[in-house]
Amino acid sequence: MTVVTPGPSTKPPPADKADPRNPIHNVFWRRHRDEVEEDLTRLRSEPLTFFPGFQFVDELSGIKTPGAWVVPRHAPILEVSRKPQIYSSARGVTINDFPPEFNEYFNSIIAMDDPRHARLRRLVSAGFTPRMLARLEDSVQDQARLIVDEVCERGECDFVTDVAARLPLRIVCDLMGIPASHHDFVFDQSNIILGAADEEYVPEFGDLITAILTAGESLSQLMDDVAESKVGVESEDLTSLLVNAEVDGERLTRAELASFFILLVVAGNETTRNAISWGLVYLTDNPGQRSIWAEDFEGVAHSAVEEIVRIASPVTYMRRTALCDTELEGVKIDEGDQVVMHYLCANRDETVFDDPLTFDVLRDPNSHVGYGGPGPHYCLGAHLARREIKVMFRELFTRIGDIEATGEPELLSSAFIHGIKHLPAQFTP
Template structure:
């Protein structure tokens, strides 16, 4: 590959949908140019950071490397659309992941307790019941289904909507908007209209959650939507844009990444029957490690950007103040210097220092909830699944930011449910 073709491949959504192609590209980068100046066609230039140690070095210094103003890969055309729509701003929304301190610390503190283990114990029985419900749905499908569209996308969606306070009948619109937002570059998921795809999707999110805000201010409930709607910082209500961003990040990241792990983990187990057999032999013993390995393996959030607040040297490269750095988490989670046999799916992997939840101040707020959901689903699934195999070719979302499987056709048999 030429230098330009490498740069273009780094941003190409189709590369992210070709698992082997992605890992071949980034293995080469880790070996030959782990911090690479990248100038792809149609994008503003940036540094591609592909190794685990370098990403950790950047992430732990959140005073020197900022989330604002550039957070994800967007074409120059899309960036111009956003600025036109917002009247000059680089962002359609302003959520936790866009913020730096002190805003990040203050806004994260509004809901952090909701997503910590002590509070999650209170909803554990509801999560278990939902896991049982969606494994029931698998059984009702009669031995063949698409695990992604029939089970994996709906179960974590119901969990996070329960926490947020969105009624079950509104889940289809939440799923549709999430898939359009994260899959805007995928021909199967993007909106049908040609222009301002992301702008229109975010507008629909704003309209929906504006109504939620008005309702929760008038009728507060014991849910996260009420916390956001009535939140104050330093005695002042949070801004409308910040509130909308909060809803959107909870509603979207709170289920899409978990569904990607649940489905990608099942595919990995089917492709590694020895690991599947080991997990089924003693779920209590092996499931915690298997969950972390599923998360490492799939790494649903493929990247975030950071912007240098000052000049800095990283692995001998001169990073200039204002330069953008692409943190490639999926690559870091295959780093040969950190993981023994990184391309082997190993449910006993220990330690498993994956970066799928990020690192440092921006460590994923929902990581404990995500692990709880996956554990509940697989505990139920392993107890009732007798056999499962692929019933067709899996397919991945064509997206460079948040992505995973979009199709996983399976054929299976299940044990009769205990009365």
């Protein structure tokens, strides 16, 4: 047995300019897919590496990016996920340290430690019981049908905005009791929050901080208005359940409910929309795999959906912060260091996945971390997300079976979300 002596922390100073080979910087992800995959393969072959921070906006913004240890392999991600007593979520889940005023809108359960995390997760879990999910089953199918109805006669569409983004958005809004008249507003605000580094959503010369805070405030106010209308009213939506019910004598505060709603519309909407979008990209690039699924949709659906989530990895990473001096893969991690669990990179780990860059709808086993690693922060909505992906592709295969992407995906400028903004698609009307 070889004893590994932890080496010293080697942390380069903050970078003066963007480094296209730094995976925690947006510019890394603006390149062609093949170039990105080449660098991720290299990253998995190297020792645990600290990547320097950089100036996210400007010195007056209050947003700091101090740098982070990037964990690119599967096994150490599982280790970090299982040790919340060492690796904290409460100091933030992205590589940016935001100013305190962000906490009012974005202090959701994914950015908490126990016991507060356990309390809130127990309360919001009421929305993901078998009974609540069963209620959503018909809604998912009905909405998928309506979405295809809206495009099927056109012969072409922007697959992201016309199809992939619509299903999870409508389901989240239905779950929370948000009227259809507000759906486009919710979509636009969530794009601002997650697309903060993308000029399409926040113009280059716009006030980024104000834009993000305004979007958070707007969604919070919408949720507060909806919650107020549900007090004392019996209804089947989750907002009614949460404002009227108690769990062990506790209920969510309005601020907690608003933060949970923002988490749902940002995480639940954006991640599933990107899984569906990347799904069409990979099915177009791999017609043989598409045929395998189409010929036995129900039989292959489970493994195909898992493979889409693995290779798409809609949430690129999650950050933790070391609560004490520790060691990971033989490297010393100092108290206060940021540790980034790079899910997308780990979902291509050659020691876990055979031929990991190949899209294989029959892949089994498939122990991806597309919904996070094991532990208290595993994605609460994973079952619903899987259902949405399956139902959307079943409707597409049944109604417009020859749909395919006709160009390269236009990517979101983000190191946190592996997102597609636009994707041209064609099909026979």
